[in-house]
Amino acid sequence: MSNKMNGQMEDFADERLVEQAKDGNLKAFEALVERYQERIYHTIYGFTRSHQDTDDLAQEAFMYAFKSLKNFKQKSSFYTWLYRIAVNLALNFLKKRKKEKGREDFVESSSFLERAESSSLSPEGRSVKKELEEKLQEAIDSLPLTYKASFLLVAFQGMSHRQAAQILCCSENTVSWRMHKARKMLQAKLKLYVKEGFHEL
Amino acid sequence: MNCKKIRKWLSDSIDKELGEKRQYILRSHLEKCGLCRAYQRSLEEIQEHIEGFEKPGLSPEYWRDFHFRLKTKLISFEPEKRTFRSIAWQWKWAGVVASVIVVIAIGLSLFFSLPRKAAEIYVFSFEDSFEKVYQEIGNNPELANLFNLVILASIEENLGLSPSEINANLYDDPLFWESLTEEEIALLESEIKKEMKS
């Protein structure tokens, strides 16, 4: 892809690039890929927490979008549609992985807190902040998939409830409730750290 | 005011999704309710930490490779499936397309059927040179093997070392092993063993 073509493509709105891509213009689709590749990557990474899996799923998302262009009626923006594909792929991937590994669904139990209590909270050479972040990440990873999807899009990606609802094909109210439930769970899991850690920062 | 409802509104407030009227009610409740204030603090701190999370840094080289791999897959996806023009448009160009196909088909048949001399190798492109050499070799495994052996002999000659001597140097270097993944080490060991046996 020459730099000249790149420069021209950068000026085109998504709609125009999508039309050109539908006509078989590969460069137009590549311009769309370049526009959204990082955001798609980071969105999927939030789910998988693995570079290799994220790489595979991101490639799959773009390929799927390319193959399905004829079905894209532009009722929503290309961005929303692409995100929907990426999030669905990531959720399916996690569901499959969960089945294969035989993990249990998240249950609000004391087991997490027990592990937290028994583990060393301030080991030498590691910052408290780092450890809290690890615990927070663990807690996010253990959220039920539906809550996690909303949480990652809104809290991590900074989307509005409306944008997240469009991607997840649910109502804004549903996203709002899932965010509330997710936060409630995280707060419960990190109660111990809230007492000892957070306030020290 | 119901604290359960307030906690839900606190979540909406962090997402900047709470209307002005509710924000006012929320503020008034928080002035009076210590438990809800503590809950608000913990939610805000969780959000602060999330915003402070480092995103995985990806180099330009990674994105180049990502693009390349995707492009290869996109190109392999047959053009007819990506072109969504109407059938009428396709038939309009059928005549032109048919003659182009005939010309290309004739060209390809000639290309594969005419004998090639080694001296006529096109020297400006490594790919073309390699392609022409391999066409010369054709389905002759014996010739392919001999060609390979001559190449290997040239490598040996230039290095001044035999393959086993090369391998022995590498074994001694700990940095070499550290840079490889488990899979690469297993593959490398099996290949080196095969070469040393031969």
Added chain:
Amino acid sequence: MIGKKVFVFALCFVFMSVVLLATLPGSELQDRERIRENIHTLRLLRMTQALDLTEEQTTKIFPVMNRIEKEKIGIQWQIGLKMAELKSMLREKTAKEEEILSIVGSIKDLRQLLRSKDDELESFMEGNLTVIQKAKYLVFSVEFSRGLGETLERARMIRDRALKKEKRNF
């Protein structure tokens, strides 16, 4: 100095073998790819000598050349598959024009991609060689490609000599 250069080169040689083994479909190295790999190795070796590359240059250039070579192998593989499909279609004579056109289009695109890889390498080399080295690189490229033909001739001579010897013994 020379020993270290040779070591770096040998490192790339063995690593390249591992990389190719791991990346080719089904991890099976056909004769063609094995020969290509060895030619690539010889090319790197001769290029280092012809251009008198410094250690710094070799550590910079070799990984890029290996990466581009790996990418070109992938493209060649795809072209090979498409060519086989096209040849079979031409043999059968029952294929639709659209099908043939689509494969021809794919092959053209892949060949374009292959040439773009050569361009990429050229640009990279431009940025990492001295003026004299750039001139030497051009001369080397031509001579090396020509040398492949001479190598094939040598292989033919060896085979012919062996055949004559067999006939005499028989």
